[in-house]
Amino acid sequence: MARRRQLETPSPEALKEIEAGIDRDLARSPGLRPPIADVVADAARHADPLPQADREAIARDKADAERLRDAEGKGLVAVELPLEDITADALNRDRIELDEEEMQELMTSISVNGLRLPIEVFEPLNPEDAGKFALVSGYRRLTALRRLNAVSGGDRFQTIPAFIREPGSIANALVSMIEENEIRSGLSQYERGRAAASAVHDGIFASVDEAVAVLFQHASKAKRSKIRSFAVIHEELGDMLSHGTGLNERQCLRLAGALRTGAAERLRAALERAGGRSAAEEWEAMVPVIESTEGEPLDPSRGGRPKTAKKVEKARRTEVARGITIEREYGPAGYAIRFSGSEVTQELVDTVMDNVRHLLEHG
Template sequence: MTHDIHHIPLDQIDANALPRDRTALDPTALADLELSIAAHGLRMPVEVCRARDNVGPPYALISGFRRLTAHRNLGLTEISAFLRTPADATAAMASMIEENEIRADITPWERAKICLTAIDAGLFDTLDQAIPRLFPTYDRNRTARLRATTEVVQHFGDHALTDPRGLSQRQLTRLATNLRGGMGDTMLIALQESSDTSPAIQWSLLTAIMDDAEAEAKAPRLQYKKGRPRHHVRVQDDLTVRRERTKDGWTLRFTGKTACGPLMEDIMDYVEDTFGHRQR
């Protein structure tokens, strides 16, 4: 492995040759980096290796995605780089992750995402293979948290949550616990049928569901019918009912095209007839 600095044209570097752990760039931080490079030049060269095929650019980026992006945004034509010789693509990915763990604020979601991306790319067959290769310094507890987060990433995918990278490790671990408890479908339905997709509202919806499930698990054994409790039920294709625990009791949420005022009146009539006396 050489430490000589090379000056490589930007169009000769493939920034996407490797699956990357950084899936989004903070605009403010990127702008600050661009100002620094414009004023003082690049303080730390990027890392590249020679591409393993002759189809695209001759160099593959290992680390320095933000620095490379900043150079391109500034209209520069070349960048200082260390030329590395990793044993294979997995070793190159491990180097990228190691450098980003030190230099960048990689979120728990992004760590889990890169494991799954590497598996999808065929670099590993299983998560058990991917984690120790990509995160060799992780102890048992950090590995368990990463594994739990991958379950959340797999379940919710790329579109259900507005800002999954903003979720803390504690939040992700709680989500994973509730997924294992069978609450995954209920949480997805709550997100899909909410018109407010702001991160705060989405988390409040998920929290209400998890509060219910966790309280149910801690409560004395209640006398439910077989197959209960149900946290949601799809009554029709366009009508879903979901129960939700609140500070003062319970709420039944009705969502879908047929969730209208007359239906609510019919439901209230039924409740009065069944559990009380209807006002005529």
């Protein structure tokens, strides 16, 4: 019967030698390394050695970055845009006249203190016609910056802070523009009617009734009814009235009433004789016609309810000089040429008309 070999406990020196041998074998054969060793080493490498205050600061920075990305996605972060990338008249502006004294005050404020309130723009679906960015609100601020840029010879005021919005539709953009102007300084009675009539003319709405209901959705029922009346004035006399914004509410209502009796042609003739020298002279010229119609029955075909939109064909806009664009239109009333841009003035249009008249008369 064989004798059993008695096992002895290895000495500390022997254990160290055994461990060293195992480490050498593992180093030569990485595949023999037990998974738990990798897990432990990885955990040790990724242990956060930063102090508590630094870890809190990193967490705050991460949260701030997430909020910034969310705000940018909602168009709540202003960006600097070059002035030449913004088209001011991509939307038919509701504001017609700019008070020159107020404009000079705004320019002085911007030159001294900078622009404190960004404008609002959106990226149109037709950038080849409407530009890279189309203005929603801030027409006075953009005009002031452009004037300051021109005064500086183009060296200063080259950009403007802007919020890039996603209005979803041109109708929503028009609502934003009108609401901003109503809140800041209010539109004239004529400008309100013109905004609704122009939106129908541009094909954004099918009727004045729909345009007023959307563009002035927060106005009272009585106010919307008046705006529909003011729209009639622009539809019938918009190309003749040079000082429509000077008409007060009562004058607009009387004028709309006269138009509903069928007096449009007589009123147009009166305005042509007046020559458009001032709001007072235009009104005085129309008063006899208006008074002669008061008390007459209204023409049912010219009621306050809106007309159906008429199809207007438009050619592509062409930029000619100084930011001025021209566009040919054709509709039921015939051909028209639309001039747009901050540099368009009554004198410029009169000069163009004189040249056209000369061309037609002399071949």
